[in-house]
Structure formats: structure tokens, C-alpha cells
Amino acid sequence: MKATLDDVQALTHAGSLLSGEGMIVAPYDLEIAGGDAAGHQPLGACAGILHAGRAPFQADYANAQRVHLINAFGVTLGDSIIGLTALFALKRRHPHLSFTIYRPSRAPRYVQRLYELAAPQFGELAALPVPFATLPEADLKIDLGNQLFWPPFATLPMIDFFLWALGLEPASVAAHDKCNRWLADLPLAPFEHPPYALFCPGASTPVRSISASAHASIVERLADATGLDVLGFGPVDHPRYRDIAPLSVDTEAFLAWVGHARCLVTADSAALHVAAGFNVPTTAFFTTIPANLRARDYANCVAVEMDVPGLRGMHASARATDLLQLERAFRDYDWRAMPLVQPLTANAA
Incomplete structure (x- = not known):
């Protein structure tokens, strides 16, 4: 059994969480709800979960169909815009991909609305928590949760951080694809x-x-x-x-x-x-x-x-x-x- 986190560790964990009941949980939701967050496990330690902070990866996007982005891309409007810019850079490279983005259920409504407006361009939304067992074993599953506590978030340009967290080499993405131009298509x-x-x-x-x-x-x-x-x-x-x-x-x-x-x-x-x-x-x-x-x-x-x-x-x-x-x-x-x-x-x- 994986080690569980105490209350502070859970809320400041660089990633998403797995509850004792097998539910994928956003630390932000636990923080807003209050109460004791202890007893959760790091989701990134689970088999089949990609987490660049634990182990940098290069995903086989060319042969994938659906990608599950867990707890992406934060709970502020600015972070979400830049995270979605990274996603659309990935989708331009692999247009066949469809994405499911799992979002904290307690995120501000005006932030969530941005994802709803953009969803037709990338796939679909789901609200956390969700049972880990419902994520298809064969699909790519990437944990992007609680990015504020990932050390590279403080040292990399934010767009490069999100590209890296998605398994892309930031330098391989042209500057004009890092400028949020997808907003004009909403x-x-x-x-x-x-x-x-x-x-x-x-x-x-x-x-x-x-x-x-x-x-x-x-x-x-x-x-x-x-x-x-x-x-x-x-x-x-x-x-x-x-x-x-x-x-x-x-x-x-x-x-x-x-x-x-x-x-x-x-x-x-x-x-x-x-x-x-x-x-x-x-x-x-x-x-x-x-x-x-x-x-x-x-x-x-x-x-x-x-x-x-x-x-x-x-x-x-x-x-x-x-x-x-x-x-x-x-x-x-x-x-x-x-x-x-x-x-x-x-x-x-």
C-alpha cells in the first residue's frame, strides 16, 4: 500500500490525490471544503498515470486517441488560458487527439466557463472527484494537478511549464503558438x-x-x-x-x-x-x-x-x-x- 499524506502534505502536494475509496481528488477542492485532508495518496504514484514532476516522459501521442488530463490547468483564469494554449499546441501537432479535462468542482465559476467555451475545440469536461477505476486503462492519463507546488512552475515560463508537463519539448513549439490565439476562435x-x-x-x-x-x-x-x-x-x-x-x-x-x-x-x-x-x-x-x-x-x-x-x-x-x-x-x-x-x-x- 502506498504511503498516505498528512493534512498539510495533501493540500500542498505537487499533483492530484487518490482517496482511500479510490476517488481522484483535487487538493483545491479539499482546501475549499475545509476539514481534514489527511489519508490521501499521491495519484502520480499509481500505475498508468504520467506525471512529469515524478518522471519526465514523452507520450506516444501519435498512436493515442483520447488523453485524460487530470486536474488541469489550475483555478485562475490566467493559468487556465496558458494551460489551454499548451493543449492546443499539442492538438495542432496531433489533430486526431481528443481530450477529457478533469476539473476541480469548486473552481471559480468564471474560470470554469472558459473551459466550457473552449471544450468544442478539444473534447469534453468532467468534474472531480471521479473513480480512478473509470479511467480506461489503455488511454493516456496525465496528472497536472496543483501546479503551483511543482518546483519547475517557479522557474520556467508558464507556457513552457505546461508544455513540459504534457510531455512536449517547449523549444519545439513555435513562439506564435504560445500566444493564446485560440481565444479569438471562441x-x-x-x-x-x-x-x-x-x-x-x-x-x-x-x-x-x-x-x-x-x-x-x-x-x-x-x-x-x-x-x-x-x-x-x-x-x-x-x-x-x-x-x-x-x-x-x-x-x-x-x-x-x-x-x-x-x-x-x-x-x-x-x-x-x-x-x-x-x-x-x-x-x-x-x-x-x-x-x-x-x-x-x-x-x-x-x-x-x-x-x-x-x-x-x-x-x-x-x-x-x-x-x-x-x-x-x-x-x-x-x-x-x-x-x-x-x-x-x-x-x-
């Missing part, structure tokens, strides 16, 4: 709005967001440089700005507002990755994660890395001391020098 409703610049300061965690005290300066710079109306998500006290957060009611609306912008200023956020998919000119501020790990392949993006040495490598934090360091960095930034990519024209949009 079935979004028609969208019409006068030209606008977009400001999206928030990330999935405060420490990777743009400090509130800088918002008005960014809006001023955007409005002056582009001559466009500035729209954005969240309140900003500036006469040339309009908050469209109440109009971004779901995932489709968010994708449309970002995808139709003439230019974007954002943080290390999902908006950055959506903009790359629609080729929207972008200025992105990075506070804790090096820009090359997130935006290396985005040719129409200029990255600004803030000088906050004490926060380097931090994926998430809302601690007051961390946010104070961030606030100081944004306070000292020269907003007159903020770089902007030439906005799209009406014909290019």
Missing part, C-alpha cells in the same frame, strides 16, 4: 463600442496588482498619449475614466472588453494573457514574478518590472507589509516615462 457575442483604451489594474492577488494610488496617474498617461476614452475594471477618481466592471458580468463579457480594446495597461493578470490572444497592444506591470516567465512570447507587449527586491518570486500575498513595499515602488515610478505600445487603429482592431 464563440463570443458580437461586440460594438466606440474606440477605447483599457485599464485593468487587478490581479488574482494584491501583491501582483497595481497599487490604487497609481491608478489616476496611469489613466492620465493613457488618455493623454492615446486621445481615447479610458475604460476599466474598478473605480478610479479621474474625469476621463469610466468603470465598466458592472458591464463585465461574466467570462464572455470580460474576454470581449479586453479583446476589443485599442490598447491595455494591466498587471500580471488574466487580462495580459487575453490581450495577447487578441493581439491587443499592452503595457504590463510585474511586481513579484519576472516578466519573461509570463510574457516572453507576447510580441505586442512591453513589460515594466517594478523594483521590489523583498517580494521577488512571491505568487500571492495580501500582507500589509508586502503591500507597503509595493506602494512605495509605484509611488516612486515616473509615470511620464511609462512605455506604451502604439494603439490599434480602427482598421486593425
Whole structure:
């Protein structure tokens, strides 16, 4: 019998879990549900499960038909966009493949909606937990769970991490296939709005967001440089700005507002990755994660890395001391020098 994990080990395990009843479980679901997560086993130790973190592999995709991706690709919108980009790079190489993606049942609804929109392009979705015994023995089965705790996730560009975790050599995938362009093929409703610049300061965690005290300066710079109306998500006290957060009611609306912008200023956020998919000119501020790990392949993006040495490598934090360091960095930034990519024209949009 395989060794079981204690409560902390289960929640921070670099992979998915197998319960004592033989169910495949997402650590995220256990964390959100609360209670004791002890007693689970690592799924990656089970026969027939491929797990690059335990043993790098090269799967025989040419002779496979269906691939089961277990607990892919995280519970944030940005991670999911990049993970699906890796999947579509694999599918372009092997178009005959069909995928089943097993997702945490407690993942945010707006993230899950992205997978539902993309599913016709890759196969089907299933909600965890599921019985391990129901996965066909002959099919390829890859564990991608809890990627935040895989050591390579902190050192590789995220797209390269997901390609590697799928058993692909990242360097074998062209840069233009790493830019999320599949987003433009999603079935979004028609969208019409006068030209606008977009400001999206928030990330999935405060420490990777743009400090509130800088918002008005960014809006001023955007409005002056582009001559466009500035729209954005969240309140900003500036006469040339309009908050469209109440109009971004779901995932489709968010994708449309970002995808139709003439230019974007954002943080290390999902908006950055959506903009790359629609080729929207972008200025992105990075506070804790090096820009090359997130935006290396985005040719129409200029990255600004803030000088906050004490926060380097931090994926998430809302601690007051961390946010104070961030606030100081944004306070000292020269907003007159903020770089902007030439906005799209009406014909290019």
C-alpha cells in the first residue's frame, strides 16, 4: 500500500490525490471544503498515470486517441488560458487527439466557463472527484494537478511549464503558438463600442496588482498619449475614466472588453494573457514574478518590472507589509516615462 499524506502534505502536494475509496481528488477542492485532508495518496504514484514532476516522459501521442488530463490547468483564469494554449499546441501537432479535462468542482465559476467555451475545440469536461477505476486503462492519463507546488512552475515560463508537463519539448513549439490565439476562435457575442483604451489594474492577488494610488496617474498617461476614452475594471477618481466592471458580468463579457480594446495597461493578470490572444497592444506591470516567465512570447507587449527586491518570486500575498513595499515602488515610478505600445487603429482592431 502506498504511503498516505498528512493534512498539510495533501493540500500542498505537487499533483492530484487518490482517496482511500479510490476517488481522484483535487487538493483545491479539499482546501475549499475545509476539514481534514489527511489519508490521501499521491495519484502520480499509481500505475498508468504520467506525471512529469515524478518522471519526465514523452507520450506516444501519435498512436493515442483520447488523453485524460487530470486536474488541469489550475483555478485562475490566467493559468487556465496558458494551460489551454499548451493543449492546443499539442492538438495542432496531433489533430486526431481528443481530450477529457478533469476539473476541480469548486473552481471559480468564471474560470470554469472558459473551459466550457473552449471544450468544442478539444473534447469534453468532467468534474472531480471521479473513480480512478473509470479511467480506461489503455488511454493516456496525465496528472497536472496543483501546479503551483511543482518546483519547475517557479522557474520556467508558464507556457513552457505546461508544455513540459504534457510531455512536449517547449523549444519545439513555435513562439506564435504560445500566444493564446485560440481565444479569438471562441464563440463570443458580437461586440460594438466606440474606440477605447483599457485599464485593468487587478490581479488574482494584491501583491501582483497595481497599487490604487497609481491608478489616476496611469489613466492620465493613457488618455493623454492615446486621445481615447479610458475604460476599466474598478473605480478610479479621474474625469476621463469610466468603470465598466458592472458591464463585465461574466467570462464572455470580460474576454470581449479586453479583446476589443485599442490598447491595455494591466498587471500580471488574466487580462495580459487575453490581450495577447487578441493581439491587443499592452503595457504590463510585474511586481513579484519576472516578466519573461509570463510574457516572453507576447510580441505586442512591453513589460515594466517594478523594483521590489523583498517580494521577488512571491505568487500571492495580501500582507500589509508586502503591500507597503509595493506602494512605495509605484509611488516612486515616473509615470511620464511609462512605455506604451502604439494603439490599434480602427482598421486593425
